[in-house]
Amino acid sequence: MVSSPPPSGIYVPVPTFFASQSASNYDPVNNPLDLETQTKHSLFLVKAGIRGLVILGSTGEAIHLTNEERNELISSQRKELDKAGYKDRPIIAGTATQNVQETLIQLEDAKKAGAEYGMVLTPGYFASAASQQGIEKWFTAVADKSPIPIMIYHYPGVTNNIVVAPSTFERLAQHANIVGCKLSHGDIPDHTLIASNPRIDPSHFKVFSGLGQNLLPVLTIGGQGAIDGLAGIFPRVVVKLFNMFQEGADNKKLRELQYKICEGERLIGRWGTVGIKEAIARCWGMGDKEGARLPLQGGFQGGDQEWSNWSSVFEGLKQLELEIEKSG
Template sequence: MATPPAPGIYVPVPTFFVSKKAATYDPIAAPVDIDTQVAHSLYLARAGIKGLVILGSTGEAIHLTNKERFEVLSGVRQAFEKEGFTDYPIIAGTATQNIEETVEQLKGAKEAGAQYGLCLVPGYFAGASTQEGVIRWFTAVADKSPIPIMIYHYPGVSNNVKVVPSTFVTLAKHPNIVGCKLSHGDVSYHAQIASSPSIDHSSFATFSGLGQQLLPVISIGAVGAIDGCAGFFPKTVVRLFELSLKNQPTDEEVQKRRLLQYKVSTMEEIIVKFGTVGIKEAVSRLRGFGDRDGTRLPLHGGIPGDDAEWAKWKEIVDAMEEEENSL
């Protein structure tokens, strides 16, 4: 059976597009900015992030052509190899609902240098969706995929299709399905999957998609998080993960990890409220990568309210920045 991604903190990175000031800028579909993509990816790898999800929801996968997908994935892979990050984990997202197209994207991802695929649960026909249909869809994709895949369960972008724990138990038995990302706040579902005695957790890893619940989900068997906040506060989220792993923490460590969880949970509210737009704004303002409103249509502009809205987050941003700089 295939091996799942190693435990740790992964980042669902945004896809960067060329600046409005560039000669190649197109207001309908700005070209991808590989240089900025590479710079941000290397920044995260050097900060202790275990691996990257490229072309997930944050990466606006549905806004890119297959040619652009290849350019982004291969550009980052080549940069990692050049800078000494040999075999650094890249998980390529897919958001298509046609099985053959999904497999084609997974084949392209392998060719570009990705080791895993993260496949979004199909949700167009939510009213007619069944657990058996979900099982058969993922089984068909996994049977044909040249790289191991993970189940991406994000009801918020899958028309509220919910995959029940028993479906994960069934799919976890497939030799080419190696884990899941659970991007929802149902901690009970996390427990029923990450702690299930019916799943071989050495071959199926459960990741939360929300750093907001990192500390509690680690205690029930999750192996890490694929977390947007770590895209601009990587060291802080990694430190929270490390403290969450301690089985016999000191009183000081208990207090520290609770405080870190509070800070991360509070900071993540900007992502809950603004999604990809909020992540891009934070990455740009705090780390200097890309434009604050560098998305593709139908996403348009940065955080509504711009400077006035960002000012509302100053207290928690400053607290997180102080934490980040201390690590």
């Protein structure tokens, strides 16, 4: 049986929220989950038009969580989305393991917790020695036994710069249980060689950019959306660009909005999940801007002074977000 891919659109790799420093259960070494804030943020996103959530990706600090915490996080958000009337918003659960069996265990657990898809990070520990054949066999072994459809997560920045060649994607895209990919790199030619490949069926295998700054060019070459960190702060802004493209908006307007998104994405590129949490806390009052787990704990270096370097851009994006919300 051939699995169906997630719907096209904008997804958010959500950060994992931990107890604030003022909370009674705060622990500087092993800070517990803050599911109340997690739910508040999830609902903020789906109400703004986000198509689904990626939980336990790189932004979600998956490598910092126990399997028990992983399951609690997924199940709590599936329950809260369903309760709020968003059963149609899929949860994509990330994995970041190095061996096939542990990956399958996490995918089994994710299904039980309520995830509809798995986003499987390329195993990069032996990046310098791994062959394209080995990578293909690894993903095939996972897909053969995964209880939920999987997407290939290609993020060289956290996998020792391992390369998954477009030709490898072409072969893996034929697998009935591999339904797409997230490409978290800026190589537009590689995006094109996958998204525009006539031998890859876009109704079965969807290409999502992991970088909102690439959204417009990726859409023009056949990509079907983004799994984007800035959308976790300004969801309506990023969704608007996707919708404008689908509606055939004027190129000048598309470029203007893409430019504004690129300005905001610079903070994500500089600070990653730490910057995303900082911005969510400062812009919307959700979570603790220093609420990551060690060794990321402490927020971005420079505090208010560093934020002043970004504040004008983010104030502008916040105003745009509110304007889009007001206009409906």
